[in-house]
Amino acid sequence: xxxxxxxxxxxxxxxxxxxxxxxxxxxxxxxxxxxxxxxxxxxxxxxxxxxxxxxxxxxxxxxxxxxxxxxxxxxxxxxxxxxxxxxxxxxxxxxxxxxxxxxxxxxxxxxxxxxxxxxxxxxxxxxxxxxxxxxxxxxxxxxxxxxxxxxxxxxxxxxxxxxxxxxxxxxxxxxxxxxxxxxxxxxxxxxxxxxxxxxxxxxxxxxxxxxxxxxxxxxxxxxxxxxxxxxxxxxxxxxxxxxxxxxxxxxxxxxxxxxxxxxxxxxxxxxxxxxxxxxxxxxxxxxxxxxxxxxxxxxxxxxxxxxxxxxxxxxxxxxxxxxxxxxxxxxxxxxx
Amino acid sequence: xxxxxxxxxxxxxxxxxxxxxxxxxxxxxxxxxxxxxxxxxxxxxxxxxxxxxxxxxxxxxxxxxxxxxxxxxxxxxxxxxxxxxxxxxxxxxxxxxxxxxxxxxxxxxxxxxxxxxxxxxxxxxxxxxxxxxxxxxxxxxxxxxxxxxxxxxxxxxxxxxxxxxxxxxxxxxxxxxxxxxxxxxxxxxxxxxxxxxxxxxxxxxxxxxxxxxxxxxxxxxxxxxxxxxxxxxxxxxxxxxxxxxxxxxxxxxxxxxxxxxxxxxxxxxxxxxxxxxxxxxxxxxxxxxxxxxxxxxxxxxxxxxxxxxxxxxxxxxxxxxxxxxxxxxxxxxxxxxxxxxxxxxxxxxxxxxxxxxxxxxxxxxxxxxxxxxxxxxxxxxxxxxxxxxxxxxxxxxxxxxxxxxxxxxxxxxxxxxxxxxxxxxxxxxxxxxxxxxxxxxxx
Ligand code: HDD
Ligand code: HEM
Ligand code: HEM
Numbered sequence: 001x002x003x004x005x006x007x008x009x010x011x012x013x014x015x016x017x018x019x020x021x022x023x024x025x026x027x028x029x030x031x032x033x034x035x036x037x038x039x040x041x042x043x044x045x046x047x048x049x050x051x052x053x054x055x056x057x058x059x060x061x062x063x064x065x066x067x068x069x070x071x072x073x074x075x076x077x078x079x080x081x082x083x084x085x086x087x088x089x090x091x092x093x094x095x096x097x098x099x100x101x102x103x104x105x106x107x108x109x110x111x112x113x114x115x116x117x118x119x120x121x122x123x124x125x126x127x128x129x130x131x132x133x134x135x136x137x138x139x140x141x142x143x144x145x146x147x148x149x150x151x152x153x154x155x156x157x158x159x160x161x162x163x164x165x166x167x168x169x170x171x172x173x174x175x176x177x178x179x180x181x182x183x184x185x186x187x188x189x190x191x192x193x194x195x196x197x198x199x200x201x202x203x204x205x206x207x208x209x210x211x212x213x214x215x216x217x218x219x220x221x222x223x224x225x226x227x228x229x230x231x232x233x234x235x236x237x238x239x240x241x242x243x244x245x246x247x248x249x250x251x252x253x254x255x256x257x258x259x260x261x262x263x264x265x266x267x268x269x270x271x272x273x274x275x276x277x278x279x280x281x282x283x284x285x286x287x288x289x290x291x292x293x294x295x296x297x298x299x300x301x302x303x304x305x306x307x308x309x310x311x312x313x314x315x316x317x318x319x320x321x322x323x324x325x326x327x328x329x330x331x332x333x334x335x336x
Numbered sequence: 337x338x339x340x341x342x343x344x345x346x347x348x349x350x351x352x353x354x355x356x357x358x359x360x361x362x363x364x365x366x367x368x369x370x371x372x373x374x375x376x377x378x379x380x381x382x383x384x385x386x387x388x389x390x391x392x393x394x395x396x397x398x399x400x401x402x403x404x405x406x407x408x409x410x411x412x413x414x415x416x417x418x419x420x421x422x423x424x425x426x427x428x429x430x431x432x433x434x435x436x437x438x439x440x441x442x443x444x445x446x447x448x449x450x451x452x453x454x455x456x457x458x459x460x461x462x463x464x465x466x467x468x469x470x471x472x473x474x475x476x477x478x479x480x481x482x483x484x485x486x487x488x489x490x491x492x493x494x495x496x497x498x499x500x501x502x503x504x505x506x507x508x509x510x511x512x513x514x515x516x517x518x519x520x521x522x523x524x525x526x527x528x529x530x531x532x533x534x535x536x537x538x539x540x541x542x543x544x545x546x547x548x549x550x551x552x553x554x555x556x557x558x559x560x561x562x563x564x565x566x567x568x569x570x571x572x573x574x575x576x577x578x579x580x581x582x583x584x585x586x587x588x589x590x591x592x593x594x595x596x597x598x599x600x601x602x603x604x605x606x607x608x609x610x611x612x613x614x615x616x617x618x619x620x621x622x623x624x625x626x627x628x629x630x631x632x633x634x635x636x637x638x639x640x641x642x643x644x645x646x647x648x649x650x651x652x653x654x655x656x657x658x659x660x661x662x663x664x665x666x667x668x669x670x671x672x673x674x675x676x677x678x679x680x681x682x683x684x685x686x687x688x689x690x691x692x693x694x695x696x697x698x699x700x701x702x703x704x705x706x707x708x709x710x711x712x713x714x715x716x717x718x719x720x721x722x723x724x725x726x727x728x729x730x731x732x733x734x735x736x737x738x739x740x741x742x743x744x745x746x747x748x749x750x751x752x753x754x755x756x757x758x759x760x761x762x763x764x765x766x767x768x769x770x771x772x773x774x775x776x777x778x779x
């Protein structure tokens with residue numbers, strides 16, 4: 001494997017990590033809001049609060065890691081995306097800032113319905129705006145005009161592909177989140193919450209798979225090269241669909257929610273990598289490839305070593321965090 | 337084009353200037369928490385334990401703002417300075433990348449620390465969880481500051497015809513500016529955090545809270561303000577020696593020192609007549625500039641006239657420098673005064689004027705941090721990468737920066753106001769007295 005490919009694989013893995021962890025986080029915020037609205041609050045909220053509290057900060061770091069990593073490995077991306085995305089990325093940043101800080105204000109400081117509303121609602125807008133970056137990367141929406149790189153906003157908003165990606169992002173967030181929280185409620189032996197969340201998970205599963213097909217099909221009109229690349233690895237998407245069926249059947253039959261959530265993760269992982277492979281070698285079609293950026297293998301090597309060292313530190317710490325909170329029966333059930 | 341540059345500079349300073357307040361607290365307060373809990377366990381004193389507990393609760397709120405504003409600056413560097421990041425990213429990506437690991441590490445253990453009070457039989461075990469937080473936050477400050485040091489003293493690469501070759505990531509990271517810069521940033525963050533906590537305590541005492549708990553808190557925080565303040569001043573002196581050697585134009589601009597000469601005076605305050613290079617009304621400290629630059633009252637100090645005029649930093653940095661040093665002198669003097677009074681004349685420990693001066697020290701230290709950074713960054717102008725790239729060459733070509741500036745200014749306004757409101761509500765709704773009663777601690 002070349003160093004470039006290794007770099008992008010690591011980063012892609014982290015982005016996948018962000019997608020999963022952040023989906024749980026964003027979705028949970030939305031469910032908390034929804035619960036409050038409809039009066040089902042008490043049940044769900046307790047489960048959600050116990051999960052979110054110790055882990056929320058970790059989520060954000062996944063994103064930072066990806067951004068810093070991609071600029072480090074492929075400095076050209078900083079130039080192209082940086083110039084083109086000033087406005088949309090700034091808006092996403094403001095949303096992220098509101099979401100993170102108001103979550104903390106609400107939770108550690110002072111419970112307040114406005115705060116809850118702010119973080120619950122922004123949690124849905126963020127995935128939509130971040131997903132748009134993936135849309136842009138397939139090309140056609142960014143143009144180099146002389147010395148400037150511009151984003152063709154009008155085209156972006158008029159594109160059905162772009163909207164199908166946004167739709168997919170939204171429903172995936174709710175699906176991933178509900179299936180995790182079902183498992184968590186089950187561990188917490190909170191029957192009522194479990195049942196409610198399970199219904200949600202099943203409810204959101206079908207829009208998710210529908211949206212995936214939609215994106216897949218509309219990509220064909222947009223970038224045939226990527227579409228054909230993806231057909232070459234169609235086994236990954238078939239696998240993904242199989243994982244999806246396993247997850248949903250478990251959820252419907254009210255069985256092994258833990259396993260069901262693992263299937264959900266596998267479903268997303270295989271589709272995510274299928275999409276990623278289809279994308280190679282472009283980081284921004286047709287301007288930036290993974291090879292055009294790295295003209296200095298020395299830095300890429302240093303980064304890979306730093307990454308290995310960092311993992312040696314992080315994996316045991318994350319394990320400890322999970323042992324103490326997520327998978328500690330006493331904590332989950334509220335006894336600690 | 338010119339406007340884009342101006343807006344980008346203002347937006348960058350705004351974000352950094354806002355972030356740095358929370359970053360400073362994020363680096364310094366865990367150290368104070370660590371000290372307080374250590375004392376609490378060591379002396380089996382519930383007051384110190386409560387201090388650590390309450391500080392850490394407020395800390396979570398400031399950390400949240402630190403994290404989100406840090407995320408903003410992390411992305412804005414690429415958004416506003418794409419050409420700079422494209423070049424610099426090749427050389428200095430390593431510490432930026434490692435910084436995220438430090439955050440990760442800190443975030444994980446902060447979560448554990450906050451939610452495991454009273455969970456372990458052995459209290460030292462809980463204390464041990466704050467140590468990775470201290471290491472993580474100091475490490476992230478270390479890594480990010482090496483990036484800034486690199487902008488001041490770039491090395492570890494060769495630039496030929498716009499192409500960068502011969503990259504040595506470690507050499508770039510450990511450049512000549514790194515030792516003084518990192519240690520000065522860390523010590524000033526420790527000092528500022530101690531001073532802020534002292535100010536809050538003194539303010540509460542002024543408002544009539546006079547139990548043993550507050551007394552202990554005040555003594556602890558003022559003592560550490562003093563210790564870290566002295567450290568900051570000593571390291572600041574070393575920073576001057578670094579400047580004299582590697583960025584003499586910055587030091588000369590800070591001191592309005594135009595002609596190279598021996599036995600140079602340090603000027604305090606004053607007004608500059610730029611045309612004639614004459615300074616009026618300044619207080620000269622004979623030979624002190626030579627000492628600051630080379631540890632020798634008679635050493636020769638390079639003057640600004642040795643440099644072409646188009647690489648002179650703006651000359652108003654003189655005031656920024658003086659005020660920063662003034663803050664340091666103030667913090668050390670007031671905390672020393674308190675310590676001396678405590679030993680010599682205990683009855684004056686609660687003297688309301690002394691308390692007021694301590695309250696003032698909190699905001700002043702934060703201003704000191706801001707001034708220090710403004711001095712360091714503006715004093716680097718016109719360079720974004722000293723000697724290699726001018727700030728005007730690094731900036732984005734986008735024309736929407738002005739609008740983004742307004743957007744972010746609003747965001748920081750909201751975050752700042754709500755953060756203060758939430759912190760106030762937290763203490764009001766759950767004052768230490770109520771908590772002591774609940775936990776059965778004598779007042
Ligand atoms: C409360 C904070 C505070 C206080 C009391 C001081 N400083 Fe400072 N100073 C900083 C906070 C700071 C800073 C924010 O941390 C800076 C900005 C950039 C940096 O490296 O550190 C800084 C930069 C800085 C620089 C420029 C370094 C460079 O550009 O590389 C010098 C020469 C000094 N300081 C010297 C001093 C001296 C002689 C002090 C004597 C009391 C002093 N500082 C007190
Ligand atoms: C990764 C490290 C850093 C980078 C890449 C960076 C980059 C920049 C850039 C590009 C500018 C605009 C040029 C200018 O107007 O001077 C700037 C200005 C500024 N930066 Fe830094 N900086 C870094 C670290 C810091 C830190 C840690 C602070 C502390 C808060 C800081 C404070 C400022 C301030 C106050 C300005 C405004 C100066 C002015 O108005 O001219 N910088 N920085
Ligand atoms: C010396 C100046 C700085 C110090 C001491 C500092 C320190 C910190 C601290 C303590 C946090 C909170 C992290 C946490 O508690 O988890 C933070 C957040 C952050 N800082 Fe700064 N910072 C400085 C300047 C900068 C600059 C110049 C950048 C831009 C490159 C930056 C990027 C970030 C980012 C991206 C975060 C968010 C990390 C997360 O999501 O957890 N910082 N910083």
